[in-house]
Amino acid sequence: MAVLLAFISLLLVPLNPACFTDPAQEKVSPIINLKLDSRKKMLTWNSRRNVTWQECTIDAPLDPPISQTPQVAEDGTYFCTFSNSVLHRGATLTVNVTSEGHEFKATLTFCNSGREGSGAVNFSCLIYNVRFLNCSWAQGPAAPADVRYHLYMWASLHGNVSECAQYVLDPTGTRVGCHFDQLGEPQTTDNYFFLVNGTSNETDIQFLDFTPFVATEIEKYNPPANLTARNNGSYYVIQWDNPVTRFNISSHVLYYELDIQRKGSFSKTDPVFQRGENRNEYLMPSSAVTGVHTVRVRVRHVYGDTWSEWGPAQPFGFPEKNxxxxxxxxxxxxxxxxxxxxxxxxxxxxxxxxxxxxxxxxxxxxxxxxxxxxxxxxxxxxxxxxxxxxxxxxxxxxxxx
Structure with a gap:
């Protein structure tokens, strides 16, 4: 009888909730606190139970979807960073996880609030004279007359954000550009991040964001210096120096255009393009030079599209006998x-x-x-x-x- 009572009492002991899985709980997503930092383009969330697989995806108009495996911060927060995506056209961000054999999905839809066409357009930036940075943009076609744009810049994903201190105004007083004269110490790995938003008493203004600007590719170089042309008997040897640049880059990423023309000729000679070298040199056969010629040079980054100004023209050759x-x-x-x-x-x-x-x-x-x-x-x-x-x-x- 005592054994029977002991067995019955064992059955009546309440079970620990951790010892079993509630069927209702299995249907609840482990993904919570899904948020987006639009400046850093960082998607974050927490998980309320263990997961065995996770993936995050961004799908933005005009761009193919991008997926990646999340990282984990020190506080246990999961995050994905989409620095090479843009958000001003809107985006759909998705987190997919597997937990206890079940798949779960959480979606966040991001919209650029404000009047359509009110944001800045035609944005561009360039570095010049080694240490200055100029950015410019145009007023949006649907922007109200009192729109006031604001430009923000930061040099790394988690770097400090600074607003433009020297705005450029158009004749109506609208901000359409910015001048930066303090770029800090240059690094060849520098990427510049920009964001333009705006304010108005009439309506909300849409913001404009970009993929990172690679600093080494947006520099407008000074014209090449020390251009010379001398005759060694067989060739005219044209030489020039590489320009002084903001970043310590290889001469092989410089791309030169030589404009060689015969004085007094109505026909134009095709330009010569040449990659940079430690010692830049171009040989022109002496037999091909009749009369006085001129040569001038300009330069750009091989992956950029901003040319320097033309350097001074250098004459060479001899006048023809009359x-x-x-x-x-x-x-x-x-x-x-x-x-x-x-x-x-x-x-x-x-x-x-x-x-x-x-x-x-x-x-x-x-x-x-x-x-x-x-x-x-x-x-x-x-x-x-x-x-x-x-x-x-x-x-x-x-x-x-």
Whole structure:
């Protein structure tokens, strides 16, 4: 009897709740506190029981879905960071987990509140003169007249956020740009994050976000320095120095354009493109250089699209000889000589006629001898010489024309 009572009392002992799973609890998702930090683009959540598998996904318009495995913070919070996605067009974020053999899913839909078309557009930034940064944008097509845009920048995912201190205004007083003159110490791994939002008394303004700007690719370099061109007999050797840059980068990521033109020519020569080297050099055969040429150079990052300004043009080559001028001078000399010859012949002929008048021929001289000195034959000789000289002069004048 005592054994039977002991067995019955064992059955009546309440069971520990941890020893079994409530069927209703199995249907409750372990995902709680699902949140999105839109600035950091970080999705966070907690789990109220153990999970064996997790995955997070972002699906944004115009971009393919991106999935990744969550990380765990020190306080046990799970998180996923989508730094290469944009949120201003809206997005759907999803967390999928497996817990105790069951699959669960939690979804967060993000919307960019505000009037459609009120946010800033055409945003761009560039670094120039090694240490300055300029950003610009345009007013949204549906933005109200009193819109006031705000630009925020941070240099790392968890870095401090700073608002622009020097805004650029358009003629109506709207903020359309910003100048930064304190960029901090440069690092080749720098990525710049930007966010433009706005305020208005009329309506909410949509924000504009971006994928990270790779700092090394948005720098506008100064023009290449020390451009020279010298002839070594076989080639014109064109050399230049790499520009001073904000970041310590390899010369091989620099991309140069050489503009070589012949002075006075109406046709344009195609540009020459060349990757950077430790010693930049371009060889142009001397035989290909006739007359004076000029060369100028500009540079950009090989993966960027912002060119530097053109550097000063450097002349090289020799002027062509002016054969036309030389021919004109030569013809002038020949014509002058012909004219002097004609004048001399005319003078001699006139002198001969005067001599005949002063010293008439002696009748006793033999006819053969006297005939050789007759005025008629001498006059004919002078006439033919004068006509020949005139013909030569006329031909030379025609050639000169």
């Amino acid at each position: 054969f036309t001028g030389f021919l004109v001078v030569l013809i002038g000399l020949v014509v002058g000589a012909a004219a002097l010859s004609s004048i001399g012949l005319m003078f001699l002929c006139k002198r001969f006629s005067l001599k005949q008048k002063l010293f008439p021929p002696i009748p006793q001289v033999k006819r053969e001898l006297a005939g050789s000195f007759t005025p008629t034959r001498e006059s004919n000789l002078c006439s033919r010489s004068i006509h020949a000289a005139a013909h030569v002069r006329a031909s030379l004048l025609f050639l000169a024309e």
